[in-house]
Amino acid sequence: MNIKVLCMGAMALSMVSGAALAGTLDSPEKMTPFFTDSGMKTMKPDAEFKASWMAMSEEDRTAMSKECSDEGIAKEHNDFCAMTKKLGGAN
Template structure:
């Protein structure tokens, strides 16, 4: 019985931790407004980017800013994170 509980606990922890890594920067619904193309390769001009940024909730802006603080995530979303820093983070 204890081994079963340990295995279930480990599985639950893995699911929770995995979900933590899938943040807003990997959510197409939240990221699409910042890009001109469906493949999300080309950023919108600064003025449009700022409008999309300010249209987010404070919570979303704070979460995205926090994610950009992670070196590996920031490298993967380099242009996006640079723009958020230019806007002063979670204004």
Template sequence: MNIKMIGLGAMAISMVAGSALAAGNTGTSALDDPAKMQPFYTDSSMKTMVSSDDFVKAWKALTPEDQMAMMTA
């Protein structure tokens, strides 16, 4: 009985903590922010990526905090 309760408790904690950590401070991933992701795409539907040169320019235009948030996500 105790092993069953420990297992259920561990599973519940991991589910709650995992979703809380994935959300970050703002509730969404840095990759979900259209304002940050738009420079990496050629169209508004964000289906076609820009060329590699433009990609590098867009990456370097981000703040170090935004770059770290994107790499973490």
């Protein structure tokens, strides 16, 4: 195989895997329902947060809980992850 083909393949693979590494906690689409503002700085009250959480698919809740079990991610999304744990996630 020629080097150019190998490099292009490696670059394509890194772009695809990079997209896979972006988690649900970095997805505005997934996170917006939990916040009162567009900048996602102020979380909704507990009852509204819980309603948004329960409205999500089990798959999304599991993915978010798994991400929150990572120390670095949990620190970055401290309030959100604390609330998911309170609702039974990341046990």
